[in-house]
Structure formats: C-alpha cells, structure tokens
Amino acid sequence: MLDGPPTETALTLLPSPQPAAATAVPATATPQLEATSEPTPPSEIPAPPNDPPQFAQDGEIGIADGVVPEGTTVFDSDLPAIANLDPALLHALRQAANDAAENDVVFYVTSGWRSPAYQNQLLQEAIINYGSEAEAARWVASPATSTHVAGLAVDIGPYKALDWLIQHGDNFGLCQIYGNEVWHYEYRPEAIESGCPEMYLDPTHDPRMQP
Numbered sequence: 001m002l003d004g005p006p007t008e009t010a011l012t013l014l015p016s017p018q019p020a021a022a023t024a025v026p027a028t029a030t031p032q033l034e035a036t037s038e039p040t041p042p043s044e045i046p047a048p049p050n051d052p053p054q055f056a057q058d059g060e061i062g063i064a065d066g067v068v069p070e071g072t073t074v075f076d077s078d079l080p081a082i083a084n085l086d087p088a089l090l091h092a093l094r095q096a097a098n099d100a101a102e103n104d105v106v107f108y109v110t111s112g113w114r115s116p117a118y119q120n121q122l123l124q125e126a127i128i129n130y131g132s133e134a135e136a137a138r139w140v141a142s143p144a145t146s147t148h149v150a151g152l153a154v155d156i157g158p159y160k161a162l163d164w165l166i167q168h169g170d171n172f173g174l175c176q177i178y179g180n181e182v183w184h185y186e187y188r189p190e191a192i193e194s195g196c197p198e199m200y201l202d203p204t205h206d207p208r209m210q211p
C-alpha cells in the first residue's frame with residue numbers, strides 16, 4: 001500500500017540546469033493535478049520516442065526555430081520545420097506519404113528542420129539528460145553537424161508509418177540512417193535503384209558527425 005501521495009517524478013524528469021533562469025511560478029498559480037487519467041492512445045502501439053525527446057519549451061524557441069506542433073505532416077508547408085527541408089527530401093516524403101495514405105497510413109513529422117539555436121538547446125538538454133556529452137552525442141548532434149539543421153532529415157512517426165517506410169521507403173529514396181533511430185529518415189536517391197545503404201550503429205559512427 002502506498003502511504004503517501006504520488007511523487008511528482010514524472011513531472012520533474014529533468015533537473016533544472018539553470019536555477020537562476022528557472023521559470024518563476026506566479027504566486028497566484030496553484031499547482032493542479034491533471035484530473036483525468038492518461039489519455040487513451042489511438043492504438044495499442046506506443047508512439048516512438050521523439051528524436052530527441054521534446055522537452056517543455058521555455059519560450060525562447062518556437063515555431064520559427066522548427067518546433068513542430070502535434071499532428072504535423074509533410075504537407076504543412078506553412079511550418080518552417082517543413083518548409084525549410086531540402087526540396088528533394090520533401091518531395092520524396094510527400095510522394096511516399098501519398099502512397100502510404102492509400103493504405104490508411106499517415107506520416108506524422110515529430111521533427112524536421114531546426115534552427116541552430118533550437119538544435120543547441122536540444123543538445124544542452126541532452127547533455128543534462130544523458131549525463132555526459134559523449135552519451136548525448138549518440139542521440140543529438142551539434143548545431144554544426146546536425147542533418148536536421150541542414151534540412152536533410154526528418155523524424156517520422158508513429159510506428160505504423162515507420163513500418164511502412166521500412167518496407168517501402170527505399171522505393172522513394174527514403175532511408176533509415178542510424179540503427180538506434182528508427183524514426184530518423186534522410187534522402188538517399190541511390191536507394192531507389194540499389195536499396196538503402198547499411199546503417200550506422202548510431203550517429204557517433206557517422207563521419208559527418210565528427211567535429
């Protein structure tokens with residue numbers, strides 16, 4: 001039996017890195033527990049983790065930096081995260097998404113183009129979250145090396161879409177690049193003829209990620 005109130009662990013996954021800059025809680029604000037239980041997921045398959053995880057925004061980084069609202073698709077041209085993608089990648093994504101839609105598979109974009117500032121924020125958060133720069137590098141690139149900042153990568157979900165891409169992505173030149181990031185796709189036109197290249201185990205094995 002629990003003999004105390006539930007902890008707030010889930011709400012405080014991240015240590016606050018900058019106590020001085022921590023968001024002040026207005027004195028009038030009363031902490032509110034979410035009244036309802038967990039929302040029912042649309043399917044029994046859990047959504048893939050975001051790449052990288054989406055942390056609460058602190059107000060400085062927003063849509064203009066490539067933050068994507070929930071439900072974003074490859075057709076949302078008004079969002080910088082989509083509009084600033086490499087045209088060849090975006091074209092391939094839209095062709096694939098149209099094809100997948102015929103099988104009732106919808107691609108959602110969990111991350112696309114990112115500004116250097118957004119990428120840097122994600123990197124700093126990852127260093128805190130993973131405990132070291134070396135471990136963070138397995139998941140989040142620097143602004144200088146990130147293929148998201150270059151507009152050359154998208155993160156796709158949910159698993160149903162990823163399943164579809166595993167089976168058909170190479171027909172459109174869309175390839176998973178890293179073994180540890182099933183959601184991260186880039187454009188490899190040669191894949192249409194010869195299949196996707198062998199994946200890197202993780203980004204630290206990618207020569208492009210070397211400082």
Ligand SMILES: [Zn+2]
Nearest residue numbers: 051154155184
């Ligand atoms: Zn990615």
